[in-house]
Amino acid sequence: MIGTRKIGGLEVGAQGLGCMGMSQAYGVRDNDDESIATVHRALDLGVTLFDTANVYGAGENEKLVGRAIAGRRDELVLATKFGIVWTEDGMTARGDAAYVKQCCDESLRRLGVDHIDLYYQHRVDPDVPIEETWGALAELADAGKIRHAGISEAGAATIRRAHAVHPVAALQSEWSLWTRGIEDEILGTCRELGIGIVPFSPLGRGFLTGAVTSLKDLPDDDVRRTMPRFADGNFERNLAIVDALRTLAAEKKVTAGQLALAWVQAKGPDVVPIPGTKRRKYLEENVAAAELELSEKDLAAIEQAAPSDAVAGARYPERLARAAGR
Known part of the structure; x- marks a missing residue:
């Protein structure tokens, strides 16, 4: 069992x-039974934060997660999202009040729960x-439909403005050895305001x-084939x-x-990464990393081996990049 951490309360x-x-992006949706078994195994290992979104698989991922957590709802912290809208020109965003409330009600139905x-x-x-x-979001919290609110891929000034209206519990942004923009x-800003960090990818x-090790390792419909860092060269x-x-x-070893x-x-007790997988094998490998202790010497060696300025290519193609970091 892994330990626990606190993010924004x-x-x-x-x-x-x-x-x-489990539902999109990295190859076909091929084995829902294994995905559900992975969720159950995660709970058994002490993983309690499960992350989905209304846009993943056009709502199908929320339905799948809802099936997986049925009967174990009180053992976990359920996170989902609203706001991404797909158009012919790529990804954009929507945040008007009516849409926020509509999305929340739709997610509650798909997940089969009474609160997020x-x-x-x-x-x-x-x-x-x-x-x-x-x-x-504050109104949704007052109504008991959500317990906490978070924001994803936002800039510091935006985070401050949001937090002034209603507490921001967590920032979810990409953070890894090759993506260090936050x-x-x-x-x-997040640490000043007591906001937890949830790194994706x-x-x-x-x-x-x-x-x-090669683009040939990726399925034909894998979204990574469109990403600059996976491009030839x-x-x-x-x-x-x-x-x-x-x-x-x-x-x-x-x-x-x-x-x-x-x-x-190792970046702090307020950091809870959410590596994604749909296989128990890789889940268990990832969870083992939570118990791996690194010294300051280890951390320095890792950063020397993977300096941020050595990464080739942008995070996203242009059609996806426009809505990030506002």
Whole structure:
């Protein structure tokens, strides 16, 4: 059993589980029974924060998570999100009050629950004042439909404005050895305000595990094929980072992925990463990283092996990047 941590007033297992890949993005949805078994195994191992969103699989992921947690609702902290809208031009965001409330009711129905423990604004709507969005979240909290509110991929000034309306419990943003943009102003703002940090993609969308050695390893419909860091040229340069991590990991008799995940876990007691998987095998490997202790010397060696300025390629293609970091 892993230990626990506190994020914005919520006590959760020191590592959470990202459920998106069970329904979309990383290949076909191929085995719901194994996904449900993975959720159950996670609970048995002390993982209590489960993360989904209304947009994952167009609502199908929430339905799947709802099936998985049925009968065990009181053992976990359930997080979902609203706010991303897909158009022909790519990803955009919506945050008007009526839409926030509509999305919440729809998510409650799909999940089969009477409240959401942590409800995130998935992306910030540039056309709606953050005060309107968070006023709606405050009303949902008053109504008992949500217990805590969070925000994802937001800038420091936006976080402050949201927090002034209703407490922000957690920031969910990408954070890993190859994505470190939150470490300056955003991280400092969250810690000043007592906001927990929930890193998504702490394994660099699986790249830092070393399991992907060629684009041929990815299914044809895998979203990573569209991402700049997986593009020809960038892919090969980034493999050098993984090779360096493998060398360090071998000295500790762990995997490169476990070392990369332990690095994120070591960033503070207010940090609860949510590596995603739909397989019990990889879940157990990830959870083991939560118990891996790293010295200051270890952390320095890891950062030297994987310097942030060595990463080749942007995080997202342009159609996905426009809605991040507002």
